[in-house]
Amino acid sequence: MMTAEHLVPAEIGRAVIDPKSYGAWDPLLDQFDALRSVMPVGKVIDPDDTHEPFWLVSGFDAVMKVSKDNATFLNNPKSAVFTLRVGDALARSITGGSPHLVESLVQMDAPKHPKMRRLTQDWFMPKNLARLDGEIRKIANEAIDRMLAAGDANGGEGDFMALVAAPYPLHVIMQILGVPPEDEAKMLFLTQQMFGGQDEDMNKSGIRNLPPEQISAIVAGAVAEFERYFAGLAAERRRNPTDDVATVIANAMIDGEPMSDRDTAGYYIIVASAGHDTTSASSSGAALALARNPDLFARAKADRSLLPGIVEEAIRWTTPVQHFMRTAAVDTELGGQRINAGDWLMLNYVAANHDPAQFPDPRAFDPTRPANRHIAFGAGSHQCLGLHLARLEMRILLDVLLDRVDSLELAGEPKRVNSTFVGGFKALPLRWKAA
Known part of the structure; x- marks a missing residue:
């Protein structure tokens, strides 16, 4: 059953696109923990419109589902990496309209x-x-x-x-x-x-x-x-x-x-x-x-x-590799949320690889984890x-x-x-x- 559109709290929305958050690491993991259990899929909207709205996908199961469905969730129509509107505009000006500075396997x-x-x-x-x-x-x-x-x-x-x-x-x-x-x-x-x-x-x-x-x-x-x-x-x-x-x-x-x-x-x-x-x-x-x-x-x-x-x-x-972006090809559902064709999604691998539902005590370094099915290489x-x-x-x-x-x-x-x-x-x- 789909629920009313969940909006990611503003402070987490800012943190997930702030490079310093990933440099600090543990405080960001704390924020993911607070968010993931109640909102494994939530929308990030910037009131200043510095970037296009996107769905933050932080739960392991949801990230894995998107990663394996390459027909519903595409790499190419929009940037496959998060970028601000200024970065998107620069890329399109250099390439003659493409949002991709580099056209590689990642963008195809x-x-x-x-x-x-x-x-x-x-x-x-x-x-x-x-x-x-x-x-x-x-x-x-x-x-x-x-x-x-x-x-x-x-x-x-x-x-x-x-x-x-x-x-x-x-x-x-x-x-x-x-x-x-x-x-x-x-x-x-x-x-x-x-x-x-x-x-x-x-x-x-x-x-x-x-x-x-x-x-x-x-x-x-x-x-x-x-x-x-x-x-x-x-x-x-x-x-x-x-x-x-x-x-x-x-x-x-x-x-x-x-x-x-x-x-x-x-x-x-x-x-x-x-x-x-x-x-x-x-x-x-x-x-x-x-x-x-x-x-x-x-x-x-x-x-x-x-x-x-x-x-x-x-x-x-x-x-x-801390995230990749995908673009929905059709209307679909993910984590109880209605995703519309053309919506942009962030698959946050840091959040997914620290999901306690998949990895008990995820911040501990445990080389004996049975079936360590992480998603650091994508899927x-x-x-x-x-x-x-x-x-x-x-x-x-x-x-x-x-x-x-x-x-x-x-x-x-x-x-x-x-x-x-x-x-x-x-x-x-x-x-x-x-x-």
């Missing part, structure tokens, strides 16, 4: 989406990734080498995020994609500007509380630079094809025709950026949990069969293409870390990214004792 619906996804899907399946195990382990050891060397010079401590969690998955995905090592710093910089444009440390401005239009301009500038770079890479792989993912994308055919320049650029950008930023966040989450829990660290060091559970719980507990046809790679990278990194470190503890306060979209940690000071 059927029938185009499955055709595009199939181009690289085999690359990211476990059978193919198994052949990369040795190379990924080598990269993980190099990352821990860097951490231990920095610790030797600094009393056995350093920023795990900067030393390990950020550069390690970046190097892995760039090797797969075909970006040369000398360009990896550029890829990291542009990714941080694109996903972390709301954070003064990530966007490199150093200015707190930048106006929305300036944040949107930083993100747009990063996208434009990505497009310039990958246009050059695509041209090179067409002239000189190799066996990397860059070559697959550059020479891809859809329905017998080459991909458009915009689709090609979008494919490169989603692989290059989403392929490392999210894994770095979850890896830091795992390291933080081990540093806070010496007993868990000791048990994992003695029994590596615990690693898959630690990896899965770190992904849920951290939830790097349905848009489930993360790189989820097997992310799990493999994290498992190998933790295995190497536990081999080479005898103890791990916090050396300061972790700092989260101020971002509504891709979150996680921007600083994780740790102290360790080498094995």
